[in-house]
Each structure stands twice: as structure tokens, then as C-alpha cells.
Amino acid sequence: MDSIGAGARTGSGGTELATVWTLPNLITIVRFLGVPLFVWFMMHQRYGAAVLVLVVVGSTDWVDGFVARRLNQVSTVGKWLDPLADRTAMIVVAVVFVVAGITPAWFVWAIVIPDAILIVNALVLFHGPLHLPVITVGKIRTALLLVGAPLLLLHRVEGFGQDWILVVAQGLLAVGCVLHLVAFSAYFRAAHRTYRLEQAEQQSCPS
Numbered sequence: 001m002d003s004i005g006a007g008a009r010t011g012s013g014g015t016e017l018a019t020v021w022t023l024p025n026l027i028t029i030v031r032f033l034g035v036p037l038f039v040w041f042m043m044h045q046r047y048g049a050a051v052l053v054l055v056v057v058g059s060t061d062w063v064d065g066f067v068a069r070r071l072n073q074v075s076t077v078g079k080w081l082d083p084l085a086d087r088t089a090m091i092v093v094a095v096v097f098v099v100a101g102i103t104p105a106w107f108v109w110a111i112v113i114p115d116a117i118l119i120v121n122a123l124v125l126f127h128g129p130l131h132l133p134v135i136t137v138g139k140i141r142t143a144l145l146l147v148g149a150p151l152l153l154l155h156r157v158e159g160f161g162q163d164w165i166l167v168v169a170q171g172l173l174a175v176g177c178v179l180h181l182v183a184f185s186a187y188f189r190a191a192h193r194t195y196r197l198e199q200a201e202q203q204s205c206p207s
Helices: 023-043 047-070 076-099 105-126 136-154 163-204
Strands: none
Touching: 023 047, 023 076, 047 076, 047 136, 076 105, 076 136, 105 163, 136 163
């Protein structure tokens, strides 16, 4: 799960920078700022502008990770800031879509409930966030949701009301939600494996 560290950026050199002032982190901050801007456009039913914001938010999710690896600027802050931005954007978009009547309520619950369970699970087992390596299903899930959401909103923009856009968008979001549950199961089991290993190591160490 992204919000507890799964999906954090990793670099080829393995060295993490201690500073927050890196180009990838600045790009991630731009993604954070795009979230309230998206909400403002949706409140005023400026769907075209909201679609553009979602495209920028979605593209920066890939750009910041690419820049971090390319420039070897992976940072300790970026490892939790990047997934936090992803999860914040995804939850806010889901809630706004449900409130605006664009998607049914199950869309937001399918995203929020698994995330909440993983957060509570990490707090109970580790008393804090747990950083897990990203899995392929998680990457595909995020990509589908980040593409499906702007497409679904695009269907409400004047001149883009074609049925095929709606069908494709709904299909991408449905598959993305299913993969979200698959990723949730994988991260949940990984967290408990990590906990058992830590407990075994503590018991094997002499007091």
C-alpha cells in the first residue's frame, strides 16, 4: 500500500539523500498542490480544467520517480512523501467523484477501506509506518486509476460525451479497484511476514 510506504522510490545507487530539497520532491509537492486546485475546479463545475489538473497530477507520479532515479536524487523524505501524495490524490479524487455523482459510493469505499485496514495494521504491528517494496500489481493499479479518472471526467466535458470514453473509463477504474484489493492482500500478508521475521530475530538474540 502506498500510504504506508509501499511503492516508495528506489535508486540505482542505493544511497538516500537526507535533504528534502531535491527536484523529485519538488515535483511531488506540485502534485500535492494540484489536489486542492482540482477540488476548486470541480466545485465550480469547470470539468475541462479539472481534467487537465488530473493529467498533470497523474503524470508527475511517473516523472518524480524517473527524475529521482535518473539524477540519483532518491531521498529519505521522498520515500514517504511520494506515496503519501499518490494516496492523498487518489482518495480525494474518489470522494469528489462520489459527491459529484460521477461514480457510485462503492468506488470510494473500495479504495479507502483497504487503505485504512493497512494503516491500522501497520500501527498495531510496528507502531508506525511500514516501508514495503512496490509490487507490479500496485504499479498497474495506480496507472489504471490515474488514467481512468481523467477519462471518466472527460466524458462530462462539452464535445467529449462519446459513449466509448465512458465505457473505457469505467472499465479501467473497475479493473483498477480489483487490482487495488489484490495489492491490499499482498501488502497485508507481506506486513505480517515482516512482523514474524522481526519477532523471530528478537527471540534468537541473546538478552
